[in-house]
Amino acid sequence: MILAVDIGNTSTVAGLVESGSNTVVAFKRFATDAARNAKEYNGLFASLLSGVKQHGGGGTDTVSSIEGVIICSVVPVATVGMIAPLRELIDKPVYVVSTDGIDIEGATVVEQYMQSDVENRGEVGADRLVNAIAAFELFGGPVLVVDFGTALTLDYVNAGGVYCGGIIAPGIGISLEALHLKTAKLPLVSLDDIGERPGGRSEDVPNVVGRSSIESIKSGVYWGTVSMVDGMVERVRRERGVLKRVVATGGFAATVAGATDCVDEVDEFLTLKGLGLIYERKG
Numbered sequence: 001m002i003l004a005v006d007i008g009n010t011s012t013v014a015g016l017v018e019s020g021s022n023t024v025v026a027f028k029r030f031a032t033d034a035a036r037n038a039k040e041y042n043g044l045f046a047s048l049l050s051g052v053k054q055h056g057g058g059g060t061d062t063v064s065s066i067e068g069v070i071i072c073s074v075v076p077v078a079t080v081g082m083i084a085p086l087r088e089l090i091d092k093p094v095y096v097v098s099t100d101g102i103d104i105e106g107a108t109v110v111e112q113y114m115q116s117d118v119e120n121r122g123e124v125g126a127d128r129l130v131n132a133i134a135a136f137e138l139f140g141g142p143v144l145v146v147d148f149g150t151a152l153t154l155d156y157v158n159a160g161g162v163y164c165g166g167i168i169a170p171g172i173g174i175s176l177e178a179l180h181l182k183t184a185k186l187p188l189v190s191l192d193d194i195g196e197r198p199g200g201r202s203e204d205v206p207n208v209v210g211r212s213s214i215e216s217i218k219s220g221v222y223w224g225t226v227s228m229v230d231g232m233v234e235r236v237r238r239e240r241g242v243l244k245r246v247v248a249t250g251g252f253a254a255t256v257a258g259a260t261d262c263v264d265e266v267d268e269f270l271t272l273k274g275l276g277l278i279y280e281r282k283g
Helices: 038-050 059-065 076-090 126-139 172-181 213-240 253-259 270-281
Strands: 002-007 011-017 024-031 068-073 094-097 108-110 143-148 151-157 163-170 245-249
Touching: 002 076, 002 270, 011 038, 011 270, 024 038, 024 270, 038 059, 038 076, 068 076, 068 126, 068 270, 076 094, 094 126, 094 270, 126 143, 126 151, 126 163, 126 245, 126 270, 143 213, 143 253, 151 213, 163 172, 163 213, 172 213, 213 253, 245 253, 245 270
Parallel strands: 002 068, 068 094, 094 108, 143 245
Antiparallel strands: 002 011, 011 024, 143 151, 151 163
């Protein structure tokens, strides 16, 4: 079993991934905080491990079954602060997926094992390449990954498994925050009340034409994101041709992806699965 950790700008997701099957058996999501100390990290990871029962065992058995740790991060300071607590708690090798190849004390840097056709591979967020690897492995190509995270990203992998770049736009959280901070009267609004309904369609979605400022903001951000994703996917198809799959992931995927016309699959653990694949391929 592998402990995979995806450190995003807003939240961090840690999960236990079964070797071979690449199944996520348990996970924990918590806010990314570059100032978090070792004791706090120990508590968070101990909570994840102690909540798992494997073969009738508890946290101790889970720790002993972990063969290593692999991290993907877009917040370098948070990565550095996390490594020592993980090594103390797990006492196994820690690997960090990197696009720039910079050494990190206490960890071994690993590559993403995917060819790319971009101007500067070091500029590409490690999480985007990890998602691309997972999507191509699971669904083949050409495949497009839509990540509803802090930023909204769309990443394209061709039929030969080559990462060809993508699209970056403001995510839902950034949009809601910007409307509040950059205006004098608009409130800070959340989409937390929009839940996922069985079958992938969200419930309590806002009316397109809002009858209050809050409802209007929700409509603009929610339906604006849906329309942008549908429109951008269509433009990718015009430029690149047929897509085998459009795969959604990220913190807001469950809220928004079901309302699009273009998303074929939603996998909230796509990044963790990609980390599991990279761990197995590292040799």
